[in-house]
Amino acid sequence: MIETAALPTPWQVRFRAGDNEGLADTLKGGVGGTTGMRPHELLEASLATCMTISARMALAELGATEAEVSVRVHLEREETATRFRYELLLAPELEAHRPAVLERLACSPVRTTLSKPLSFDPS
Template sequence: MVEAVALPAPWQVRVEAGDNVAVADTLKAGTGGSAGMRPHELLEASLATCMTISARMALADLGITDAEVRVRVHLEREETATRFRYELLLTPELEVHRPAIEEHIARSPVRSTLSKPLTFEPA
């Protein structure tokens, strides 16, 4: 569970998950700031981190434990759809493993969660 608490500064929010704490922020009409990620960036971050972990797990299955892996995610909000575009960045020596890594990140937990229909309900 994650809890968000409004802070005194306009649009700043403290986000808590267990012992982990972060700040989110946004800028609207000249008010607010950049003390933390914007809410949509948190969605991008969730997917990017999960895919990166999944990529590292795929490489660990291949016996590669110290590889640098990066995933970039860009969220596109359209009138009728939300699109997550992602890019898997690998060093040249890891390119041979791209198909196995891509297969693993296609099944990453956050991607699987976001791929299902969503509902929003009060607790």
């Protein structure tokens, strides 16, 4: 569960999950700031971090325990669809493992969650 609280600075929000916390912010019409990540960037970060963890796990299972791997995610908000574009970045010596890692990314937990129909229900 995530808890949020508005801060005195316009559009700035502190979010917390247990002992971990962060800052979100946005700039609209010249008001607000860029102190924290924008809300849509948090969605991108959620997917990218989960995919990177999944990639590291896949590579560890293949014997590459200290592999250099990263994932870039870009969220495209279109009128009729939301699209997450992602790119797997592997060290050159790991390219042979790309198909296996991409297969793991396809079933990473956050991607699986975002791929299901969503509903929003107030308590």
